[in-house]
Amino acid sequence: MTNYLIRRIIQMFFVIMLAALFTYFLFTVSPGGPLAGIQQQQRRITREDLARLRANYELDLYWPIRFSRWLIGVPSGPIVIGGRELFADTPVGCYLPRDRQVVIQDGQQVVIPAGCDDYVYLSEIPKLHPAVKSSRGILRGDFGLSTVVRAGRPVWDEIMSRLPATLELMIISTLLSFLLGIPIGIYSAIKQYSRFDYTFTTISFIGSAMPTFFFGLLLILLFTVFPSMLQNTFPWLPHLPPGSRLAVRPYEVAPWLPRVTPGTALDHFLHLLMPVGVLTFFYMATWSRFVRSSMLEVLRQDYVRTARAKGLYERVVIVKHALRNALIPFVTVAVLTIPGFFAGAIITETVFAWPGMGRLYYDALTRSDWPIALAFIFVTALLTVIATLLGDVLYTIVDPRIKYS
Amino acid sequence: MSRLLEVKGLETRFFTQDGVVHAVNGISYDLNEGETLAIVGESGCGKSVGVMSLLRLIPQPPGRITAGQVLFGAGDDRKDLLKLSDEEIRQVRGNRIAVIFQDPMTSLNPVLTIGFQISEALMLHMGMDSAAARKRSVELLELVGIPRAAERLDDYPHQFSGGMRQRVMIAMGLSCNPQLLIADEPTTALDVTIQAQITDLVKRLRDEIGMAIIWITHDLGVVAGLADRVIVMYAGFIVEEAQVKELYANPRHPYTLGLLGSLPRLDETRAHRLTSIEGLPPDLIDLPKGCPFYARCKYRIDICAVENPLLLPIGPGHKVACHRDISKVAPTVVDEVETV
Ligand SMILES: Nc1ncnc2c1ncn2[C@@H]1O[C@H](COP(=O)(O)OP(=O)(O)O)[C@@H](O)[C@H]1O
Numbered sequence: 001m002t003n004y005l006i007r008r009i010i011q012m013f014f015v016i017m018l019a020a021l022f023t024y025f026l027f028t029v030s031p032g033g034p035l036a037g038i039q040q041q042q043r044r045i046t047r048e049d050l051a052r053l054r055a056n057y058e059l060d061l062y063w064p065i066r067f068s069r070w071l072i073g074v075p076s077g078p079i080v081i082g083g084r085e086l087f088a089d090t091p092v093g094c095y096l097p098r099d100r101q102v103v104i105q106d107g108q109q110v111v112i113p114a115g116c117d118d119y120v121y122l123s124e125i126p127k128l129h130p131a132v133k134s135s136r137g138i139l140r141g142d143f144g145l146s147t148v149v150r151a152g153r154p155v156w157d158e159i160m161s162r163l164p165a166t167l168e169l170m171i172i173s174t175l176l177s178f179l180l181g182i183p184i185g186i187y188s189a190i191k192q193y194s195r196f197d198y199t200f201t202t203i204s205f206i207g208s209a210m211p212t213f214f215f216g217l218l219l220i221l222l223f224t225v226f227p228s229m230l231q232n233t234f235p236w237l238p239h240l241p242p243g244s245r246l247a248v249r250p251y252e253v254a255p256w257l258p259r260v261t262p263g264t265a266l267d268h269f270l271h272l273l274m275p276v277g278v279l280t281f282f283y284m285a286t287w288s289r290f291v292r293s294s295m296l297e298v299l300r301q302d303y304v305r306t307a308r309a310k311g312l313y314e315r316v317v318i319v320k321h322a323l324r325n326a327l328i329p330f331v332t333v334a335v336l337t338i339p340g341f342f343a344g345a346i347i348t349e350t351v352f353a354w355p356g357m358g359r360l361y362y363d364a365l366t367r368s369d370w371p372i373a374l375a376f377i378f379v380t381a382l383l384t385v386i387a388t389l390l391g392d393v394l395y396t397i398v399d400p401r402i403k404y405s
Numbered sequence: 406m407s408r409l410l411e412v413k414g415l416e417t418r419f420f421t422q423d424g425v426v427h428a429v430n431g432i433s434y435d436l437n438e439g440e441t442l443a444i445v446g447e448s449g450c451g452k453s454v455g456v457m458s459l460l461r462l463i464p465q466p467p468g469r470i471t472a473g474q475v476l477f478g479a480g481d482d483r484k485d486l487l488k489l490s491d492e493e494i495r496q497v498r499g500n501r502i503a504v505i506f507q508d509p510m511t512s513l514n515p516v517l518t519i520g521f522q523i524s525e526a527l528m529l530h531m532g533m534d535s536a537a538a539r540k541r542s543v544e545l546l547e548l549v550g551i552p553r554a555a556e557r558l559d560d561y562p563h564q565f566s567g568g569m570r571q572r573v574m575i576a577m578g579l580s581c582n583p584q585l586l587i588a589d590e591p592t593t594a595l596d597v598t599i600q601a602q603i604t605d606l607v608k609r610l611r612d613e614i615g616m617a618i619i620w621i622t623h624d625l626g627v628v629a630g631l632a633d634r635v636i637v638m639y640a641g642f643i644v645e646e647a648q649v650k651e652l653y654a655n656p657r658h659p660y661t662l663g664l665l666g667s668l669p670r671l672d673e674t675r676a677h678r679l680t681s682i683e684g685l686p687p688d689l690i691d692l693p694k695g696c697p698f699y700a701r702c703k704y705r706i707d708i709c710a711v712e713n714p715l716l717l718p719i720g721p722g723h724k725v726a727c728h729r730d731i732s733k734v735a736p737t738v739v740d741e742v743e744t745v
């Protein structure tokens with residue numbers, strides 16, 4: 001087992017490194033980026049201004065150099081061994097790329113870089129990218145600075161300020177969905193083809209097929225928009241806050257409820273209702289289907305028949321003999337929700353303006369804040385491989401047949 | 406010997422999407438205390454469903470026992486198992502009637518220890534506390550010949566071989582001293598040498614404990630040394646019933662004849678081609694109107710196509726469902742068969 005763990009952890013390390021390299025590369029080659037649109041917006045921008053902007057985002061460095069600096073914080077200058085600077089004159093980037101204008105068939109002019117007028121050398125890095133501005137590398141726990149969303153602020157601080165909102169939303173929804181989905185799945189399986197089963201398989205089908213943004217908007221329509229529209233006819237209709245995590249000023253939900261003061265538990269609760277509702281519904285649909293099918297699979301097994309033939313109470317047959325086995329795949333899949341506790345729910349958070357990680361990632365992507373986006377992906381990937389390992393280890397605990405060596 | 410079990414007109418159907426599966430079609434038989442009855446027939450002919458219906462262990466839905474009576478017990482204690490409440494039938498299962506299944510690899514719960522699985526029934530039916538049940542479990546495992554029984558109590562099923570698991574199943578079945586043990590092809594999934602060991606074990610235990618046994622098999626060969634009486638089933642019907650010696654000496658149904666003809670014989674001097682019955686059993690959803698064996702029968706006559714023969718006595722304890730007396734039509738193919 002120890003050997004197995006060591007082997008797995010080494011494997012995980014390589015998987016993470018590959019994932020980091022791959023995502024970094026994808027961000028590098030993908031169109032857009034922090035400078036996209038600048039040239040269109042300001043046609044008069046000079047080459048020198050552009051170069052300065054590029055340097056601001058470290059775009060003057062070649063991408064493998066940038067990647068290495070992002071990952072482990074080197075090179076931050078020439079390599080010094082025994083007082084001698086090595087590779088000081090090695091070019092590591094291009095400060096002033098040479099432009100050449102090319103005309104394409106339909107008459108549009110496209111700028112294509114060709115060669116370089118001013119290379120960046122290793123020895124120039126400390127001057128161009130002083131340590132205060134650059135990171136010590138994500139592997140050393142420094143995620144660098146945000147470029148757009150919170151320009152100049154450390155990514156880490158931003159993540160920390162967003163994480164509580166996401167943890168709250170995700171943990172509540174996940175636990176609720178387990179609490180509802182598991183019993184529903186079990187009961188559906190026991191009473192297969194009953195009215196209960198049909199009702200809930202239909203509901204779960206809807207739940208997992210309906211996009212969360214649609215369901216989210218539907219809820220906002222039902223609990224915010226309609227109650228406001230119908231205020232005169234049905235004044236007692238509750239009116240839920242449509243977004244964000246806390247209110248700024250006191251508000252009224254329904255005449256039969258006291259006025260809500262911002263920051264109170266009630267305010268908190270009311271803001272949570274809709275996003276939690278959407279996510280719980282969505283996850284519950286998945287879990288009840290999962291548990292139902294694995295329970296059905298187990299109920300067909302010979303050993304369940306053996307248990308019945310022994311004269312055990314049906315309750316004991318279900319809980320001790322069937323459920324115990326049905327939960328084996330569940331447990332190992334359920335740990336895969338862990339990365340979600342960090343990553344949040346991108347769409348739901350965006351729909352409800354929930355100030356969490358998913359929303360942050362969405363903003364980072366749409367506004368090309370690469371340091372935030374990369375940190376998000378990196379941590380999520382890390383948590384995913386950890387959760388996978390955890391699932392495999394849990395397997396050995398819940399299933400006596402599995403032994404790793 | 407008093408009557409222990411009386412099955413009357415038992416009929417079990419499966420209501421599936423493809424149609425109604427006529428798995429068991431009104432079978433009647435009885436069983437005395439301490440007697441061993443073998444039920445033979447090709448696979449799919451309703452043997453398992455027939456006995457599982459006794460304990461109402463068929464999956465419902467789609468299955469349903471549509472007719473019949475299953476009288477079980479002696480004297481005043483006699484009850485129709487099909488009329489008991491769920492709670493009452495539960496008290497019979499594993500306690501007065503125990504079952505051993507075909508595949509020991511899948512019949513034990515993989516995540517529970519052997520000790521737990523045996524103790525469970527003891528605590529439930531015999532009212533033992535966990536220490537007593539554990540002690541008794543060790544005795545039972547020793548009884549069925551599991552070496553180092555005490556140490557193996559906390560092992561899981563996957564740590565046992567197939568034969569050993571079937572021994573565990575037997576120990577589990579016998580734990581509450583049942584009056585009837587139903588063994589549904591208990592050796593089919595095992596190696597030939599292990600098969601003999603398990604059969605011998607059950608014989609020995611029967612002689613020690615004295616329970617009645619219903620032994621299901623598709624192999625007439627194992628029946629000879631084990632059973633007192635044999636029932637031959639075909640397409641959910643009983644087609645022949647006789648004492649075991651009588652059946653081998655004087656098989657009267659063409660199907661029984663076919664089954665016997667497909668047995669290897671030890672006293673064979675020349676290489677002899679085993680005859681097997683040609684064709685397939687009928688579709689139980691679409692049963693033919695006449696005799697179910699008609700399509701494969703070498704002795705068929707016109708009436709067989711239109712009328713399903715009744716199971717009628719033809720001698721002491723010998724019943725057969727056939728329109729013809731085949732012993733007069735053709736020489737008996739098999740006179741006596743060695744125990745294999
Ligand atoms: N759960 C079920 N649903 C539908 N048909 C079934 C079911 N169980 C058994 N049957 C049908 O009943 C018939 C008898 O099966 P079975 O008693 O298991 O045969 P065997 O003689 O091999 O034990 C078969 O045709 C089988 O397809």
Ligand SMILES: [Mg+2]
Nearest residue numbers: 452453589590
């Ligand atoms: Mg069977």
